[in-house]
Amino acid sequence: MKSSPEKVTLIGAGLTGPLLAVLLRQRGFGVEIYERRPDMRRVRVSAGRSINLALSTRGIHALHQAGLWERMRRIIIPMKGRMMHSVAGELTFQPYGKDDTEVINSISRAELNIALMNAAEERGAVIHFSQRCSGYELKTGAIRLRDENNGEETSLETDVVIGCDGSASAIRTEMLKLNRFNFSQRYLDYGYKELTIPAGTNGEHRLEKNALHIWPRGNLMLIALPNIDGTFACILFLPFEGKDSFASLTMRATVLQFFEDRFPDAFRLMPELGDNYAASPTGAMVTVKCSPWHVEGKSLLLGDAAHAIVPFFGQGINCGFEDCSCLVELLVQHGGDWPRVFAEFEKERKINTDAIADMAIESFTEMRDRVADAQFLVRKKVELALEAMYPALFVPKYAMVTFHRIPYSVALTRGAIQDRMLVELCDGIDRVEDLDWKLADKLIRRDLTPLELQP
Numbered sequence: 249m250k251s252s253p254e255k256v257t258l259i260g261a262g263l264t265g266p267l268l269a270v271l272l273r274q275r276g277f278g279v280e281i282y283e284r285r286p287d288m289r290r291v292r293v294s295a296g297r298s299i300n301l302a303l304s305t306r307g308i309h310a311l312h313q314a315g316l317w318e319r320m321r322r323i324i325i326p327m328k329g330r331m332m333h334s335v336a337g338e339l340t341f342q343p344y345g346k347d348d349t350e351v352i353n354s355i356s357r358a359e360l361n362i363a364l365m366n367a368a369e370e371r372g373a374v375i376h377f378s379q380r381c382s383g384y385e386l387k388t389g390a391i392r393l394r395d396e397n398n399g400e401e402t403s404l405e406t407d408v409v410i411g412c413d414g415s416a417s418a419i420r421t422e423m424l425k426l427n428r429f430n431f432s433q434r435y436l437d438y439g440y441k442e443l444t445i446p447a448g449t450n451g452e453h454r455l456e457k458n459a460l461h462i463w464p465r466g467n468l469m470l471i472a473l474p475n476i477d478g479t480f481a482c483i484l485f486l487p488f489e490g491k492d493s494f495a496s497l498t499m500r501a502t503v504l505q506f507f508e509d510r511f512p513d514a515f516r517l518m519p520e521l522g523d524n525y526a527a528s529p530t531g532a533m534v535t536v537k538c539s540p541w542h543v544e545g546k547s548l549l550l551g552d553a554a555h556a557i558v559p560f561f562g563q564g565i566n567c568g569f570e571d572c573s574c575l576v577e578l579l580v581q582h583g584g585d586w587p588r589v590f591a592e593f594e595k596e597r598k599i600n601t602d603a604i605a606d607m608a609i610e611s612f613t614e615m616r617d618r619v620a621d622a623q624f625l626v627r628k629k630v631e632l633a634l635e636a637m638y639p640a641l642f643v644p645k646y647a648m649v650t651f652h653r654i655p656y657s658v659a660l661t662r663g664a665i666q667d668r669m670l671v672e673l674c675d676g677i678d679r680v681e682d683l684d685w686k687l688a689d690k691l692i693r694r695d696l697t698p699l700e701l702q703p
């Protein structure tokens with residue numbers, strides 16, 4: 249089988265694959281996707297895929313470009329801030345942004361995936377399910393496929409292959425054979441399990457609906473994101489080893505006791521906790537960096553395949569969707585000059601995906617250890633006050649990443665400058681009212697240049 253140059257083969261119908269398919273179809277390219285899993289619209293979604301995601305500006309922008317945002321709006325719940333739960337059950341709400349327009353959006357991964365696959369097929373992309381890419385011939389561009397139902401192996405010639413096959417990408421595995429291919433993967437010592445808070449008897453949410461709930465407990469953390477059916481998708485983060493770890497919490501009674509001690513208000517809302525915990529596999533979290541992302545104009549890595557990041561900034565898919573926008577914009581700019589498009593894509597994106605990878609690791613410590621800290625809360629208020637006074641100069645790092653499309657590398661650099669400023673400005677103050685505005689003005693005008701804020 250020989251595909252025409254206008255035909256693009258995607259590996260993976262996870263989140264980026266079908267969105268990229270829609271964007272490519274809009275520009276007239278033929279698209280075929282090969283996905284190793286069965287079609288989740290017809291068979292039960294496997295464990296480990298029910299996590300909710302926080303969708304924000306970058307992801308939404310790409311969905312707008314694909315004409316899909318209105319469709320997604322129906323399946324999201326806006327979250328206006330973090331709701332922190334202390335052991336004693338006290339709640340502290342901390343807004344994410346400066347007003348109600350700056351929210352992040354909870355969406356079920358499975359629902360998003362299904363909506364994207366439907367949209368890709370409606371626009372003429374073909375998805376082949378239960379087809380695992382088991383190899384890729386870098387010289388000829390042939391991909392090997394294994395039918396997961398009967399083990400049959402086939403080979404498919406391609407002109408352009410894009411690996412949208414996630415953090416354990418098969419296409420990337422082949423690229424490891426290239427001379428001077430750079431690759432690093434770094435696992436956290438922490439894993440995660442998915443749990444659920446069921447809806448109330450009338451289908452109502454049993455916690456504040458428009459918030460991301462966090463139970464920060466030093467080196468442990470539980471979070472909960474709302475679903476449209478009244479449930480909350482929870483994620484428990486624990487170390488793999490040691491005291492209070494996935495290795496030590498294996499007995500049902502110990503797990504229940506642990507929850508009752510550490511997360512008592514959540515525990516009361518989780519009647520199925522014992523079964524949920526036992527049934528949920530423990531997932532690992534990895535940061536992957538590699539280069540090059542492409543082999544001439546024949547193959548490219550995109551999304552987690554090129555740059556898996558840990559989930560603590562809520563940016564993995566936002567970043568992957570931004571990849572899709574960027575790639576298609578370059579295709580429009582440079583016609584079908586694939587070698588050039590791929591090279592420019594990597595040049596534009598790599599510096600930024602490296603930056604968000606580093607910020608996501610930083611954010612892990614912040615969420616676990618610092619969100620409950622009084623000084624941290626003062627600092628967040630000071631950031632918002634500075635933004636209100638200097639909107640084009642001082643935008644909090646979280647907002648630059650989440651509510652704007654400022655390149656991640658710029659957010660990282662400016663964020664570091666602002667962090668130093670905040671240390672100086674918040675030293676010894678407990679209230680935003682005590683901020684030394686004269687000093688703030690001096691530091692901001694000295695160290696920050698105006699930002700170009702895109703809609």
Ligand SMILES: Cc1cc2nc3c(=O)[nH]c(=O)nc-3n(C[C@H](O)[C@H](O)[C@H](O)COP(=O)(O)OP(=O)(O)OC[C@H]3O[C@@H](n4cnc5c(N)ncnc54)[C@H](O)[C@@H]3O)c2cc1C
Binds near residue numbers: 259282381418552
């Ligand atoms: C616990 C957790 C929480 C997260 N929370 C957020 C969040 O709040 N916000 C956010 O933006 N991001 C979040 N993420 C990150 C986000 O899930 C990923 O960045 C995103 O799924 C990456 O999309 P992708 O298309 O690159 O890969 P995936 O969504 O992983 O899709 C890859 C697809 O390729 C298929 N595949 C794999 N190998 C093969 C093969 N050999 N042949 C054929 N098909 C193959 C897979 O079955 C899958 O369907 C989170 C991740 C985790 C683990």
